[in-house]
Amino acid sequence: MEIIKPLYKRNGFQTFGMRVLGYTLKPFFGCRCKVPDSIQQLKEPVVFVCNHYELFGPASIALSLPMSYRVWVNSIVVNATDSIDKMIIGFQHTFPFLSEKGARRVLGFVAPAVERVIRRFQPIAVYHDNLAKQMHAIEDSVQAMTQGENIVLFPETALPKYSKGWVTDFFRSFALIGEYYRRKTGGNALFCPVYVDKKHRSLRFGQPVRYGTGKASEECGKLVDSLHGQLLSMAEDVLGPAPSVERGAL
Numbered sequence: 001m002e003i004i005k006p007l008y009k010r011n012g013f014q015t016f017g018m019r020v021l022g023y024t025l026k027p028f029f030g031c032r033c034k035v036p037d038s039i040q041q042l043k044e045p046v047v048f049v050c051n052h053y054e055l056f057g058p059a060s061i062a063l064s065l066p067m068s069y070r071v072w073v074n075s076i077v078v079n080a081t082d083s084i085d086k087m088i089i090g091f092q093h094t095f096p097f098l099s100e101k102g103a104r105r106v107l108g109f110v111a112p113a114v115e116r117v118i119r120r121f122q123p124i125a126v127y128h129d130n131l132a133k134q135m136h137a138i139e140d141s142v143q144a145m146t147q148g149e150n151i152v153l154f155p156e157t158a159l160p161k162y163s164k165g166w167v168t169d170f171f172r173s174f175a176l177i178g179e180y181y182r183r184k185t186g187g188n189a190l191f192c193p194v195y196v197d198k199k200h201r202s203l204r205f206g207q208p209v210r211y212g213t214g215k216a217s218e219e220c221g222k223l224v225d226s227l228h229g230q231l232l233s234m235a236e237d238v239l240g241p242a243p244s245v246e247r248g249a250l
Contacts, residue, residue: 047141053198056196068149072123134173175211191208
């Protein structure tokens with residue numbers, strides 16, 4: 001797997017404006033990243049499954065993961081200009097000092113810029129409220145993988161807990177990438193958990209998990225459980241035991 005260290009060579013940072021933005025944000029979101037040799041030596045694409053950590057997770061991955069990939073992004077963010085009403089709650093959670101009216105004004109100002117920046121990364125839009133469109137995200141991911149691209153995704157569900165650093169429950173549909181990849185190529189896709197460690201400003205890689213050869217329901221379940229368990233364990237290594245209220249059942 002090719003390691004791409006210069007920012008200007010990475011997907012999304014081809015333009016001068018994006019490179020200026022990237023280097024401006026790097027002191028705030030950049031993380032140390034040592035890709036394990038076992039990953040670097042691979043001749044196949046990998047699906048990197050990461051914790052969200054609110055804005056910090058996606059931003060640090062974009063600035064610190066030194067390889068080519070396509071990233072899953074919530075359709076609300078991809079279409080930010082038309083999704084201000086849906087973004088209000090999450091935005092106020094990030095900036096609790098803003099009233100709803102203030103948050104709406106700020107979002108109205110920044111949404112077009114956010115949309116332009118996100119689209120530079122050629123995101124795969126994810127629609128959690130539309131099964132048909134969600135399946136398109138699965139198919140687009142598999143198509144990208146057959147062309148040699150890695151995939152990055154953030155499958156956590158519980159937005160109010162992102163900022164605390166714990167790993168919450170997953171949307172489970174992403175595991176179907178493994179099933180669709182097997183049907184299309186006959187191969188077994190490789191998934192790797194990556195914990196965004198804000199405390200130590202580093203990306204921590206877990207043990208890769210390969211999608212198996214059994215029934216889809218069983219393989220998807222085992223895959224999700226293994227990845228979630230590893231990310232939760234890494235979070236506890238960094239933050240200590242998670243309070244029971246944070247540990248939603250899968």
